[in-house]
Amino acid sequence: MAGDLFHSLMLNAVDEIIRRDPQYLSKQPVRIGRAAPDGPPRTFAGSQALVERCVEFLRRADIPLDDTAVEADDAWKLLMASATDAEAAERGAVSLAPSVSPKKPIEHVLRDDYEERKLKSGARYFVRRRGRQPLVVINASGVPAALWIQLLADETDHFRILLCESRASDLFAGGLHTDTTAEMDAADAALAVQQEGFDKVDVLAWCNGHLPAIELTEKTAVDSVVLLAPSFFTCDEKFATVYGRKILGMLDVVRREPAMTSALCKFTLAQVNASVEDPGKSGLPVWSLPDRSRVFEIASPMSTTPSLMRYASRLASDASYPLRQKLAKLTNRLMVITGNDDHIASDVAATELLTAARVKNTRIRMAAAGHYIQDLQYRYLRTLLESFLVDRSEPRPLARIAVTSAT
Numbered sequence: 001m002a003g004d005l006f007h008s009l010m011l012n013a014v015d016e017i018i019r020r021d022p023q024y025l026s027k028q029p030v031r032i033g034r035a036a037p038d039g040p041p042r043t044f045a046g047s048q049a050l051v052e053r054c055v056e057f058l059r060r061a062d063i064p065l066d067d068t069a070v071e072a073d074d075a076w077k078l079l080m081a082s083a084t085d086a087e088a089a090e091r092g093a094v095s096l097a098p099s100v101s102p103k104k105p106i107e108h109v110l111r112d113d114y115e116e117r118k119l120k121s122g123a124r125y126f127v128r129r130r131g132r133q134p135l136v137v138i139n140a141s142g143v144p145a146a147l148w149i150q151l152l153a154d155e156t157d158h159f160r161i162l163l164c165e166s167r168a169s170d171l172f173a174g175g176l177h178t179d180t181t182a183e184m185d186a187a188d189a190a191l192a193v194q195q196e197g198f199d200k201v202d203v204l205a206w207c208n209g210h211l212p213a214i215e216l217t218e219k220t221a222v223d224s225v226v227l228l229a230p231s232f233f234t235c236d237e238k239f240a241t242v243y244g245r246k247i248l249g250m251l252d253v254v255r256r257e258p259a260m261t262s263a264l265c266k267f268t269l270a271q272v273n274a275s276v277e278d279p280g281k282s283g284l285p286v287w288s289l290p291d292r293s294r295v296f297e298i299a300s301p302m303s304t305t306p307s308l309m310r311y312a313s314r315l316a317s318d319a320s321y322p323l324r325q326k327l328a329k330l331t332n333r334l335m336v337i338t339g340n341d342d343h344i345a346s347d348v349a350a351t352e353l354l355t356a357a358r359v360k361n362t363r364i365r366m367a368a369a370g371h372y373i374q375d376l377q378y379r380y381l382r383t384l385l386e387s388f389l390v391d392r393s394e395p396r397p398l399a400r401i402a403v404t405s406a407t
Contacts (some may be wrong), residue, residue, distance in 0.1 A: 004179040008098035009379070012055050013082035015099075016368075017075065020277040020289040029064035030079065033072025035177045046085075054083040054280040078368040084399035090201065092343065094396060095386060099379040102153040105336050107172055108154045114152050114163070114283060119195065123188040124165045127196055130151075131160030131286045134198040136189055136216065138164060140231075141314050142301030147206075158390050162196060163188045168310065174300030176310035181317045182211035190219035202389050204256030206374060207231050207345065208318055216320050224333040224389055229371045230383070231345045232353050235323035238347035241285075241342075251312040258339040261305050268302045287341035298372075327357035335388045335395075337381070339369030354406060362394055365402040391393035 017024050032055065058065055058079070072080075089096035094359065101299075102109060110116070114126040141143055145152070152161060165171045167188065168180040187213060201220040205213035212228035216222060217394055233240035237248055250268075254261050274294050275282040290298055301311040336354060338347035347365050354361055364384060369377050380401060387395040399405045 003090075004225035005098070006053075006083075006090050007057070009086035009096065010054075010082060011061075012099050012379055013086075014061060014063070014124075016067060017078070017286065019291040019293070019376065021170050021286050024279075024286055025063050025075070026385055030058060030075045031071065031073040032076055044128065047395055050083055050087060051080070054080055055085075057083075058219075074368070078287075078400075081399040082116040083085075083337060094398060095383050096379060096398075097382065099150060099382075102149050104153075106144075106149045106152065109149060110163075110171075113153070114161075117192070117195065119188060121167065121188060121191070122267070123167045123192075124171075125188075125192045126161075126163045126165075126171075127192075128159070128161040131157055134162060134201040135159040135389070136162045136164065136197070136201050136203045136213075137187065138185070138194065138203065138209035138212050138216075139166075139171070139204035142169050142174055142176040142307060142311055143178075143207070144297045144300060145171040146297055146403070147372060147375045151374060151381070154363035154382065156382075158386065159202075160198075162192055162198075162201070164192055164329070168314070172392065174297060175304060175307040176301055176314065177307070179310055179317075181311050182208075182215055182321055185209075185212040185256075186219055189216050193220045201227070204228065204385070205230070208234050208315070208373070211235075211318055211321050211323070214323075214330065217330065217332050220274060222332050224335070224392075225330070226385065227334070227336045228373060228390065229338055229342055230342055230349055230350060231396065233322065233345065234318040235321050237269070239353055240249070241344060241346045241349075243343045247344075248315070251315050254309055254312040255316060261309055265302060265305050266307050268299065268308075270297045272296060275327050280335060284343055285341055287339075287368045287397045288343040289372070290372045291375055294372075294375065312405065324353070324357055327354070327359045330359050333388070333392075334359060335364060335372060335384070336361055337364040337366065339366050339371065339372045339373055339377075341369060342371045344371045359406070361406050362388065363404045363406065364395065365404075367399075367400045367402075 046106055088094045110126050114128050119125050166185050168176045168178050200223050202224045203213045204226045206228045208231045210227045233244045302308045338350050373381050384395050387393055393401055
């Protein structure tokens with residue numbers, strides 16, 4: 001039913017907030033905002049009816065509201081943008097389906113729906129038993145693949161997913177147990193593609209997985225490349241966010257003064273513990289945060305002294321990669337997706353680099369999204385992948401999605 005679709009998509013929007021900070025919506029009421037102190041409620045996109053519908057949803061969900069504030073807050077802006085997209089989906093104007101959290105852990109998803117294979121090098125990969133369109137998924141160095149579980153467990157048959165495990169890490173546990181480079185990861189992915197007999201593939205890469213993805217285009221037949229929150233700053237510090245510069249600075253200390261690694265590791269874990277206990281102590285806007293339950297997974301590369309040292313080594317290797325030159329030569333269809341609130345990979349810097357490289361691309365910027373779009377905003381990622389990879393068309397702009405093209 002149409003009403004059910006709107007309701008489910010709005011629950012996804014609320015879920016984005018409470019997964020980051022379970023207490024956020026109870027700490028302060030959502031401020032709807034008014035055009036003037038004594039004026040009517042502020043409209044959104046010219047639809048008073050949609051405002052009232054969103055207010056009714058929030059009241060039914062027992063979410064506190066403040067309809068006397070002059071200015072609307074960021075939570076209201078997110079909810080109204082989500083309501084606009086949900087109503088468009090309800091009308092059939094856009095393809096946007098609710099995200100559904102898988103009922104089983106990633107180990108069971110890969111066991112039940114994928115074949116596990118190995119290369120002669122010993123590298124492991126998983127290939128989906130069904131699906132029409134080969135899609136190579138490249139994860140960030142040392143981060144468990146659980147952040148991809150919604151894509152990996154998706155019931156649609158669009159993609160025959162090939163998930164590569166770096167020789168440096170473990171897809172389930174995360175962390176780094178040996179040294180690898182982007183070139184090595186790309187070579188393993190190319191061998192997996194060859195071993196599966198795929199004539200041509202699409203590639204989806206997250207964070208510093210963008211480097212093996214770009215490198216893979218030179219090793220096998222790749223049609224389209226999707227870079228999700230690419231950490232371009234690992235190759236050029238000028239593109240780093242404040243948080244990114246802190247990470248690079250810490251890793252530089254690890255390389256120059258290895259004796260400091262254990263202390264830095266303990267400091268990192270103490271910060272992680274504090275942010276889990278109270279996300280407000282992270283010092284970041286809620287829109288930048290990951291799912292609170294995944295914080296330790298995301299910190300896996302820096303969770304032990306040996307892993308932190310290898311993470312420093314990997315990012316040093318990434319820094320030597322000729323990213324600009326490779327981007328400038330890229331002829332594959334390219335879509336780059338970033339979140340407006342990404343505290344790790346700056347969406348502004350991504351646009352700047354892509355413009356400087358003069359590479360043809362479809363540029364996606366997602367509102368109220370951080371570095372973890374595949375986890376927290378999967379419903380939007382899915383519609384973007386369907387448009388760009390399956391339909392081979394430019395995605396439509398939505399209230400939360402800005403689309404630009406560079407030719």
